[in-house]
Amino acid sequence: MNADIIIIGAGIAGMTAGIYAARAGKSVLIIEGKVLGGQIVESQRVENWPGELAISGEDLSKKVDEQVKKLGVTVVYEVAEDILNDEEGEYEFVIKTDETDYRCDALIIATGTGPRKLSEKKMAEVGNRPVFYCATCDGALYKGKPVVVVGSGNTAKYEVSYLENIASKVYNIHHNEPIPADAEAVFVAIGRIPNTSFLNDLIKLDSDGYVVADENCHTSQPGIFVAGDCRTKSVRQLVTAAADGAVAATEAVRYLG
Numbered sequence: 001m002n003a004d005i006i007i008i009g010a011g012i013a014g015m016t017a018g019i020y021a022a023r024a025g026k027s028v029l030i031i032e033g034k035v036l037g038g039q040i041v042e043s044q045r046v047e048n049w050p051g052e053l054a055i056s057g058e059d060l061s062k063k064v065d066e067q068v069k070k071l072g073v074t075v076v077y078e079v080a081e082d083i084l085n086d087e088e089g090e091y092e093f094v095i096k097t098d099e100t101d102y103r104c105d106a107l108i109i110a111t112g113t114g115p116r117k118l119s120e121k122k123m124a125e126v127g128n129r130p131v132f133y134c135a136t137c138d139g140a141l142y143k144g145k146p147v148v149v150v151g152s153g154n155t156a157k158y159e160v161s162y163l164e165n166i167a168s169k170v171y172n173i174h175h176n177e178p179i180p181a182d183a184e185a186v187f188v189a190i191g192r193i194p195n196t197s198f199l200n201d202l203i204k205l206d207s208d209g210y211v212v213a214d215e216n217c218h219t220s221q222p223g224i225f226v227a228g229d230c231r232t233k234s235v236r237q238l239v240t241a242a243a244d245g246a247v248a249a250t251e252a253v254r255y256l257g
């Protein structure tokens with residue numbers, strides 16, 4: 001399927017972009033590599049989404065999904081692997097996924113961030129122990145067992161307090177400290193990195209890999225817009241992701257004329 005606008009990523013930024021682009025009368029395709037809703041699905045309780053006193057990330061994502069589908073937006077579950085200019089000239093861009101090719105005239109990158117991985121040296125120390133990046137998702141597997149959380153920021157602290165209600169013992173170490181011998185699983189919380197490696201040299205990224213963008217969500221390449229946590233910005237939250245989605249889609253519609 002080809003579309004006027006393709007959005008890569010079905011987090012809150014991508015889905016909001018889908019809502020705005022569809023309501024503007026454009027055909028819209030969202031390509032999502034993992035789970036609809038993106039990273040907020042990991043959160044059990046969101047208290048700063050306007051209009052909801054408290055809601056789980058999963059329930060919030062389901063509501064937005066319903067809204068997106070009702071507007072006729074198509075979502076496919078594939079991983080975008082490359083973006084090329086359409087040599088055949090019928091469309092502007094070709095998006096190559098792990099399954100097929102899609103074509104569009106305007107593209108919105110909304111691929112968010114993923115957890116930063118342990119170094120190779122640290123992984124060698126981890127050995128055969130399983131490694132997880134979300135205590136809420138996987139902590140229950142270690143009921144009554146000793147685990148370790150690697151990391152020292154707020155997320156790591158949250159992971160520790162969550163696991164303390166489940167595991168027999170929770171060690172909390174810095175990345176450069178040794179992993180306790182009896183820990184049966186390793187939970188990693190050492191920050192996040194943007195999911196932008198597949199963009200290669202297509203658009204300008206900053207030194208940390210975030211897509212360089214102005215406040216109108218324009219990238220260095222005409223016709224390619226960016227929304228949400230994967231772009232240069234100072235506040236990475238749901239409402240700013242949603243705001244970016246609205247801006248990027250509106251700019252994409254304007255670009256298409």
Ligand SMILES: Cc1cc2nc3c(=O)[nH]c(=O)nc-3n(C[C@H](O)[C@H](O)[C@H](O)COP(=O)(O)OP(=O)(O)OC[C@H]3O[C@@H](n4cnc5c(N)ncnc54)[C@H](O)[C@@H]3O)c2cc1C
Nearest residue numbers: 009011012013033038039080111112113228229236237238
């Ligand atoms: C545990 C946790 C709790 C949080 N709590 C809050 C909170 O209470 N309030 C708040 O405001 N914010 C919270 N945040 C932050 C908030 O979740 C993010 O700011 C927001 O979800 C970012 O949305 P996004 O759409 O930009 O990116 P993401 O949610 O990261 O979505 C990006 C999507 O793109 C997909 N993708 C990536 N690469 C590809 C590819 N190559 N091909 C296809 N698809 C791809 C991913 O699978 C993902 O679904 C929390 C984050 C976490 C991790």
